[in-house]
């Protein structure tokens with residue numbers, strides 16, 4: 001369990017993390033979201049004691065990180081910034097960390113295999129691709145068989161297979177009763193992995209909620225339904241607060257009913273559905289709505305059209 | 310997919326010896342360590358052997374590097390002519406061992422594993438010090454023995470058994486070991502390889518020259534206490550009148566190194582990684 005209480009970090013006169021409080025519980029995946037510069041990485045560095053808080057406190061498994069006799073067994077961490085000497089091989093890197101805790105070589109081999117690095121374990125890390133480096137970081141995070149796993153943008157640079165691997169890995173870690181925390185900027189991606197969401201902007205807490213609640217609130221985007229009997233379904237779904245629009249003969253966009261209700265109604269009346277998709281773009285939109293006022297690095301539309309001479 | 314652990318994890322615990330073991334493994338698993346170490350020992354042996362082989366009694370002492378005793382030449386001072394060059398190599402080695410972790414980001418992994426931090430500094434010093442002590446003392450011995458071949462029949466020839474010879478050679482090893490530890494400490498203090506190397510070169514090579522611009526009386530008083538001069542007193546066979554004794558040289562030089570180490574310890578524990 002990670003407990004962050006009134007955590008504050010100032011660099012000079014810039015407050016990067018501002019009275020932030022949240023809890024990461026065992027058996028759950030907690031998604032830690034916020035736009036660029038929101039303070040996610042800074043918070044994570046404070047959790048493992050690399051940066052010290054200006055104010056407030058953070059405990060890992062009940063005590064401050066530095067007080068643990070076996071910190072890597074308490075929490076495994078993947079940081080955003082590269083934390084590896086490029087001149088060392090993946091194996092030697094992990095072995096060096098393992099020695100500090102008396103972790104046996106067999107465990108090093110185990111996490112290398114788990115991360116799919118067996119064939120490159122002897123290669124210099126400097127020659128690794130972004131994704132391989134990321135896998136090495138995840139292997140290092142799992143090395144100490146930690147009760148908590150904290151990953152800063154773990155899927156950054158991973159191919160689709162890797163993304164799926166991380167997703168399944170984190171799920172199984174949480175199912176084993178570990179606390180899992182991962183940061184991301186992508187709401188839709190995180191919603192697939194996480195149970196709980198902590199959303200911050202400019203260092204302040206914006207939302208501390210479950211994925212289900214967030215999705216329910218965000219589902220104003222509607223549900224896309226495809227069926228051959230669109231006319232019939234339309235009348236079955238009709239109701240006081242329901243709006244249904246249609247972009248083609250077989251497609252409906254339903255507002256006011258969630259996917260679960262639509263599926264049930266369709267099944268009860270024997271309407272075959274080809275597609276039933278909560279509009280996930282709306283998750284991203286809801287996230288952007290939430291964070292709009294606190295976006296640190298606002299981008300502006302780019303003029304791409306060539307000006308007529 | 311399994312992440313289960315087979316060995317009893319209750320045994321996992323960070324201890325001093327384990328951090329030392331880790332730093333030992335880190336040191337030897339970088340190619341740059343081997344190369345720099347090799348360069349240091351080769352410089353030590355080759356300069357000493359060449360200086361002895363080309364020695365001729367009539368010739369005036371060539372402008373040796375600062376730090377090398379420019380007084381009367383003896384078999385030991387010739388054999389140890391490479392110490393100044395070797396000191397730069399081992400100093401760089403020390404800097405790479407510590408500042409290298411900051412420039413690559415490795416320090417974040419290191420300090421996450423050892424959040425108490427200080428054991429990392431002590432262990433780095435405890436790894437590089439003895440390694441350099443042993444290897445460069447052997448290198449100095451080799452340089453001296455090769456030198457005796459070159460000095461065969463010369464008036465200044467000495468043998469290992471002669472008074473003070475072994476002490477001087479071991480003193481050179483000890484000096485180089487302390488320089489390497491100073492390199493480690495400077496790296497942690499400044500967190501930049503380039504910066505730490507620049508300071509090291511400045512202190513060992515440039516500072517003594519700059520100091521000669523001071524008024525004579527002041528210069529004469531403080532000159533022996535400069536790191537490089539205190540250091541060369543550690544391995545000189547014959548002390549010139551204004552130099553420290555080997556023991557005092559060791560004490561002063563070790564004091565300087567301790568001072569930098571204290572600064573490094575302070576920065577390591579007090580500031581964000």
Ligand SMILES: Nc1ncnc2c1ncn2[C@@H]1O[C@H](COP(=O)(O)OP(=O)(O)OP(=O)(O)O)[C@@H](O)[C@H]1O
Nearest residue numbers: 011016034035036037038039040041042043080185
């Ligand atoms: N060492 C530092 N000194 C000064 N400012 C810093 C330092 N580290 C971070 N910052 C600033 O703190 C703010 C938060 O940075 P942080 O990396 O924690 O954000 P983030 O949420 O992880 O962003 P991203 O999504 O881009 O990774 C940024 O404005 C950054 O410039």
Ligand SMILES: [Mg+2]
Nearest residue numbers: 040041042080
């Ligand atoms: Mg970040």
